[in-house]
Amino acid sequence: MANIHDVARVAGVSISTVSYALSGKRPIGEKTRLRIDEAVRELDYMPNAAGRMLAGTRTRIFALTAPLRSDTYAPAHMAFVLSVVTAARKYDYDVLLLTEDEATDGLRRVSSSRLVDGIIVLDVSMNDERADLVRSLGVPAALIGVPRNAEGLVCVDLDFEAAAGLAVDRLVDAGHTSLALLGHPAAVYERGSNFPMRFRDGFLRRAAEREVAASFTMVEKEAAQVRSALAELLDADQAPTGLVVHGEEGVHKTLLDAVAGRGLSIPGDLSIIAGVPTFDTSAFTPPLNVIPLIPADSCTRAVELAVQQLDGAVAPRVELVAPRYRDHGSVAAPRPGP
Amino acid sequence: MANIHDVARVAGVSISTVSYALSGKRPIGEKTRLRIDEAVRELDYMPNAAGRMLAGTRTRIFALTAPLRSDTYAPAHMAFVLSVVTAARKYDYDVLLLTEDEATDGLRRVSSSRLVDGIIVLDVSMNDERADLVRSLGVPAALIGVPRNAEGLVCVDLDFEAAAGLAVDRLVDAGHTSLALLGHPAAVYERGSNFPMRFRDGFLRRAAEREVAASFTMVEKEAAQVRSALAELLDADQAPTGLVVHGEEGVHKTLLDAVAGRGLSIPGDLSIIAGVPTFDTSAFTPPLNVIPLIPADSCTRAVELAVQQLDGAVAPRVELVAPRYRDHGSVAAPRPGP
DNA sequence: CTGAAAGCGCTTACAG
DNA sequence: CTGAAAGCGCTTACAG
Numbered sequence: 001m002a003n004i005h006d007v008a009r010v011a012g013v014s015i016s017t018v019s020y021a022l023s024g025k026r027p028i029g030e031k032t033r034l035r036i037d038e039a040v041r042e043l044d045y046m047p048n049a050a051g052r053m054l055a056g057t058r059t060r061i062f063a064l065t066a067p068l069r070s071d072t073y074a075p076a077h078m079a080f081v082l083s084v085v086t087a088a089r090k091y092d093y094d095v096l097l098l099t100e101d102e103a104t105d106g107l108r109r110v111s112s113s114r115l116v117d118g119i120i121v122l123d124v125s126m127n128d129e130r131a132d133l134v135r136s137l138g139v140p141a142a143l144i145g146v147p148r149n150a151e152g153l154v155c156v157d158l159d160f161e162a163a164a165g166l167a168v169d170r171l172v173d174a175g176h177t178s179l180a181l182l183g184h185p186a187a188v189y190e191r192g193s194n195f196p197m198r199f200r201d202g203f204l205r206r207a208a209e210r211e212v213a214a215s216f217t218m219v220e221k222e223a224a225q226v227r228s229a230l231a232e233l234l235d236a237d238q239a240p241t242g243l244v245v246h247g248e249e250g251v252h253k254t255l256l257d258a259v260a261g262r263g264l265s266i267p268g269d270l271s272i273i274a275g276v277p278t279f280d281t282s283a284f285t286p287p288l289n290v291i292p293l294i295p296a297d298s299c300t301r302a303v304e305l306a307v308q309q310l311d312g313a314v315a316p317r318v319e320l321v322a323p324r325y326r327d328h329g330s331v332a333a334p335r336p337g338p
Numbered sequence: 339m340a341n342i343h344d345v346a347r348v349a350g351v352s353i354s355t356v357s358y359a360l361s362g363k364r365p366i367g368e369k370t371r372l373r374i375d376e377a378v379r380e381l382d383y384m385p386n387a388a389g390r391m392l393a394g395t396r397t398r399i400f401a402l403t404a405p406l407r408s409d410t411y412a413p414a415h416m417a418f419v420l421s422v423v424t425a426a427r428k429y430d431y432d433v434l435l436l437t438e439d440e441a442t443d444g445l446r447r448v449s450s451s452r453l454v455d456g457i458i459v460l461d462v463s464m465n466d467e468r469a470d471l472v473r474s475l476g477v478p479a480a481l482i483g484v485p486r487n488a489e490g491l492v493c494v495d496l497d498f499e500a501a502a503g504l505a506v507d508r509l510v511d512a513g514h515t516s517l518a519l520l521g522h523p524a525a526v527y528e529r530g531s532n533f534p535m536r537f538r539d540g541f542l543r544r545a546a547e548r549e550v551a552a553s554f555t556m557v558e559k560e561a562a563q564v565r566s567a568l569a570e571l572l573d574a575d576q577a578p579t580g581l582v583v584h585g586e587e588g589v590h591k592t593l594l595d596a597v598a599g600r601g602l603s604i605p606g607d608l609s610i611i612a613g614v615p616t617f618d619t620s621a622f623t624p625p626l627n628v629i630p631l632i633p634a635d636s637c638t639r640a641v642e643l644a645v646q647q648l649d650g651a652v653a654p655r656v657e658l659v660a661p662r663y664r665d666h667g668s669v670a671a672p673r674p675g676p
Numbered sequence: 677c678t679g680a681a682a683g684c685g686c687t688t689a690c691a692g
Numbered sequence: 693c694t695g696a697a698a699g700c701g702c703t704t705a706c707a708g
Contacts, residue, residue, distance in 0.1 A: 016694075028693075032694080051700095054702080056700085
């Protein structure tokens with residue numbers, strides 16, 4: 001395999017000229033450049049990665065730590081992982097994948113051996129030991145998700161409060177005055193992640209601001225529980241006409257079944273918006289309006305912030321990504337009351 | 339950050355002694371080793387990865403190319419990716435993740451820049467351009483899955499034929515004389531992957547060998563189609579009493595619903611075995627006996643074969659991983675005939 | 677059992 | 693606009 005000396009010899013220049021020509025870090029004469037380009041092509045030269053790493057200041061590798069917790073939804077997880085890789089490649093960075101069982105040891109290892117220039121931390125939970133580790137390592141890092149203690153860290157996450165607020169706005173704008181949020185199982189609110197809480201709080205706050213009735217119900221996954229939660233809501237006085245659902249894919253499907261089972265049509269009798277799912281709600285029957293959790297949005301920004309840290313200090317921050325709304329026809333004006 | 343010279347100075351030895359002490363490649367005197375160990379601890383020394391790569395013969399990094407095709411089942415895909423990383427770590431290897439959109443370019447890049455020592459190719463399809471590329475690159479590589487042209491390549495895969503044969507054996511051993519295989523949708527057999535075919539062939543061959551009646555039906559995903567396929571089988575003369583199911587998670591669930599809907603019990607009226615799923619059939623109602631596709635089995639072996647190629651040539655091969663059988667109580671003797 | 681030294685393949689001041 | 697040379701941090705013959 002050809003090295004930089006071979007290229008220099010064939011092109012009749014010094015290796016530093018080859019290096020500069022390839023990196024573009026200093027101007028190269030027209031004819032010189034052409035000869036180098038040709039030598040590179042002729043020899044099928046590609047710079048040796050280890051040589052670059054050692055001589056340069058960058059390894060051009062990021063570590064990605066992506067735990068697969070039991071409550072992680074695999075397709076979403078995968079989408080995040082791939083989005084990080086895709087975003088990193090735009091900056092000519094490769095991504096080293098670290099798994100859960102080596103979460104902190106792996107981070108320690110790749111950063112103290114200088115294998116990586118920085119770290120992307122995926123799926124950060126409230127009490128995430130990786131957050132504290134990253135802080136103490138002092139390595140460039142961007143977290144996707146917000147730990148309880150985000151001091152000194154660069155975090156990116158969807159603006160869950162705004163997302164819930166957006167759902168409320170769309171329903172209220174359509175004329176609804178009684179809303180309900182069907183949330184995750186109770187255990188989720190007691191445990192690690194904080195985004196279900198942020199979503200719930202955003203929902204209730206915005207509903208209050210818009211001066212509409214609003215309720216919040218935690219829904220267990222079992223079909224029977226979903227059905228009874230729905231029944232309880234719809235059979236009450238002042239039954240909500242607009243629902244926001246924040247839960248797993250299965251819960252959405254069961255819910256839609258249950259709604260149909262009660263002879264209700266969407267959006268004729270009931271308007272529904274899916275809150276920050278990572279799955280596709282446009283294939284549901286009927287398709288649901290949605291405020292999706294878009295992996296590429298957070299991941300692109302996280303990679304960007306990691307790259308920026310390499311060139312200079314980036315102020316610690318929690319950066320919230322704006323939610324988006326997609327209309328699939330599941331929201332309409334409520335039926336006129338009796 | 340401390341380097342090897344710092345350690346040598348603190349320990350009062352030469353850097354070569356430090357290097358050998360750390361690598362264990364030559365015997366070191368008792369006291370010398372202790373002083374080095376202490377210096378390492380005191381300085382919190384960790385060898386620089388780029389330095390090792392450049393001076394040594396290994397980068398200790400494998401590339402993993404893991405396309406996410408539309409028909410890929412994400413949770414399984416993720417399990418394979420994580421299994422590769424976990425297996426690689428056992429050999430002190432890290433894993434660089436390459437995505438679909440950079441599949442061949444990425445492989446070319448990381449191998450000609452010598453960033454990686456070898457390549458693990460995931461989810462190989464019949465006509466996989468990555469297979470041809472890997473062959474032409476001449477880089478150590480292990481493929482998981484078998485391309486149409488496997489010449490010169492090291493491939494690992496589940497023995498799908500044996501898996502289907504095992505399912506047949508278990509049913510026949512239990513006393514069944516009429517079996518049916520419910521397979522994937524027709525499109526799957528017309529397209530890329532070859533394992534559904536191998537599973538089907540193994541099923542039919544073993545059934546013939548065991549001299550029992552056997553049928554094969556391709557089943558579309560829609561619930562109605564699953565129900566009608568089942569009805570057609572069970573309403574026939576000589577209806578099968580033992581089913582093997584090779585399909586997606588949803589199809590299994592629909593099938594179990596349909597069986598229950600017909601008032602049939604498992605395994606009382608019908609014995610069922612799930613063929614090579616990547617999901618958990620023990621949580622179904624009822625739990626299903628299963629010949630699982632175990633990511634760790636294939637991935638561990640693939641990584642092992644990749645590592646072996648670094649030390650010496652490994653003969654090209656298609657190595658089939660033996661299937662395993664897990665009993666969850668969904669197979670019993672058939673009801674005595676009328 | 678240990679050391680001095682060459683060399684891996686680059687990048688980047690320094691110099692002209 | 694270009695080159696000679698130092699140096700990044702290791703590993704590994706070579707030598708004793």
